Amino acid sequence: MSDQIRVLIVDDIAETREHLAKLLSFEPDMSVAGTAASGREAVELSKKLRPDVVLMDINMPDMDGITAAEHLAAEVPSAAVVMMSVQGEADYLRRSMLAGAREFLVKPFSSDELSSSIRQVFAREREKQARTPITPIPGPAAAGQPRSEERTQTEPGRVVAVFGPKGGIGRTTLAVNVAVAAASELGMRTCLVDASFQFGDVGVLLNLNPKNKSIADVLPDLESGEIEGLDNFVINHSSGVRVLLAPPSPEVAELITPTAIKRMLEALRATHDLVIVDCTPSFNDVGLAILDMADTLLTMLTLEITSIKNVRIFLSLAEQLGYGPEKIRLVLNRADSSLGIRVADVEHSIGRRVDHTIVSDGRSVVYALNRGVPFFLSNREAQVSQDVLRLAQAVAGPRTADADGAKKGAVKKSLFGRR
Ligand SMILES: Nc1ncnc2c1ncn2[C@@H]1O[C@H](COP(=O)(O)OP(=O)(O)OP(=O)(O)O)[C@@H](O)[C@H]1O
Ligand SMILES: [Mg+2]
Secondary structure (H helix, E strand, C coil): CCCCEEEEEECCCHHHHHHHHHHHHCCCCEEEEEEECCHHHHHHHHHHHCCCEEEEECCCCCCCHHHHHHHHHHHCCCCEEEEEECCCCHHHHHHHHHCCCCEEEECCCCHHHHHHHHHHHHHHHHHHHHHCCCCCCCCCCCCCCCCCCCCCCCCCCEEEEEECCCCCCCHHHHHHHHHHHHHHCCCCCEEEEECCCCCCCHHHHCCCCCCCCCHHHHHHHHHHCCCHHHHHHCEECCCCCEEECCCCCHHHHHHCCHHHHHHHHHHHHHHCCEEEEECCCCCCHHHHHHHHHCCEEEEEECCCHHHHHHHHHHHHHHHHCCCCCCCEEEEEECCCCCCCCCHHHHHHHHCCCCCEEECCCHHHHHHHHHHCCCHHHHCCCCHHHHHHHHHHHHHCCCCCHHHHHHHCCCCCCCCCCCC
């Protein structure tokens, strides 16, 4: 990538194309690589010209900008798309972001907005490329980080289940960012598993949407015990995290058995330092198989009475399951929200201390979510990122005595006659 930002302008109106080209000609660090009048032409030209940034209109005849962005994400991933539209509706924004667009400009915009958006997108793309692992399999190294793939994998990696007995409390947010922190900052060979099998969100947070690469595709092998091909379905994210996505359609979740999950986690822990699993709040047999296998349960809660009540119930259930207190780490998310409940009240109510706290930062978290770039990468200095790093350091530490005991064959109780 040269220092000049090469921009492809895509709009069906000739006058708009000329106007945009003129605006860009005043920017010393930008040049117009070409212009296109439709989505289809944009994709064809991008393949030839390899622009750094594609300035894309949404509503165009032939092929619209969102479809063109999807094609570019697959065929010319180095071209970062900045979407332009007169409609600023949330649906357009979301669809554009899901299609891989990096930025969204609502027309009319000023020349300053235009140039600063292009610069930002370009800078982020360059940073991302610098981080891309040189040897993706089997060593997902982030740039400059000491890696542990050289270690002989005689010792199995640690399975960390990110759990919480209530929906919408930040499990996926935390699982994704802790995994990114462990891989990119701590140099750990990390695999993130989306075990929210029906409506997994990990792909959205990481802007990954490949075809035929999810747990669904490896299920037959997992069932038959032929798991050598598992690695082919794990995606390398640019942060260094390796990702096993949830099935693309919810009905597949019913076909997943505890046996398949156990085989999968055993195989992944044999080849990774850390296996982070984004769980659902449900207690079905598959969910319990994951909790059983985990060395550490990051049990999340928020400052809401329903969440606190459910954690209290879960803690007594965990005792019946034979999970020692060391296996469970309580993580209070959005801990600084002033909602009338203090951390001390929570601790008093559940009868144990909160082990980790994560601040509330809607701005960084939701912005990152809508862009498909984890906040740990895009907003590394934020307090929420620092909290995540501390948590990643804690889970990366020595394995708990409790979990080792479980591995050595400690007899565990069963709740509902699991398979
Ligand atoms: N620390 C935080 N500060 C601000 N917002 C947050 C924080 N953590 C999570 N959120 C927001 O809370 C919402 C729920 O988060 P997330 O999807 O990670 O939860 P979840 O427990 O995985 O939900 P689900 O039950 O749907 O799987 C999201 O909008 C997310 O951006
Ligand atoms: Mg989730």
